[in-house]
Amino acid sequence: xxxxxxxxxxxxxxxxxQLPREPDERRHEARRAAVRLFHKLDPDHDGTLDRNELRxxxxxxxxxxxxxxxxGTLDKHEFLALVKHRFERANPDNxxxxxxxxxxxxxxxxxxxxxx
Numbered sequence: 001x002x003x004x005x006x007x008x009x010x011x012x013x014x015x016x017x018q019l020p021r022e023p024d025e026r027r028h029e030a031r032r033a034a035v036r037l038f039h040k041l042d043p044d045h046d047g048t049l050d051r052n053e054l055r056x057x058x059x060x061x062x063x064x065x066x067x068x069x070x071x072g073t074l075d076k077h078e079f080l081a082l083v084k085h086r087f088e089r090a091n092p093d094n095x096x097x098x099x100x101x102x103x104x105x106x107x108x109x110x111x112x113x114x115x116x
Contacts, residue, residue, distance in 0.1 A: 003029075026096035034083040037115060038076050046071035057114050058082065086111040 041053050050073045051063065058074075066082040067074055074082065089107040090098050102108050 009023060022096070024096065031080065033055070034080055034115070035076065040078050047074050049079055057116065083114055086114075088112055 022068070038049065041049050041057075042102045043053070048071075051060070054063065062082060063072070063074060064070075068078070068086070086107065087098070088094075090102050090105065090111040092102070092107075093109065098108060098111070
């Protein structure tokens with residue numbers, strides 16, 4: 001069992017060592033994760049997220065703010081703009097990562113709500 005724990009710890013350390021180091025790389029990874037989430041939230045594959053698909057993640061005012069075509073849905077680009085905005089608000093030091101202090105802020109909690 002001890003060998004298994006050491007192996008898991010080694011894998012975790014290797015995974016950690018492979019994390020992107022530069023802020024731009026971290027932002028790109030965050031964007032890729034947001035794209036994957038968009039596709040997961042779009043079960044009808046119509047290329048948009050409506051209020052029902054966004055329920056509990058994004059309120060009506062945010063949908064309206066990031067929906068310039070005013071069709072009541074967010075397409076992938078609009079959704080990514082919303083996630084980017086929330087990420088930037090939650091990352092005031094602009095280092096490309098969200099630390100515990102940033103995550104516990106109102107902006108951090110709003111970001112988590114979208115990404116949950």
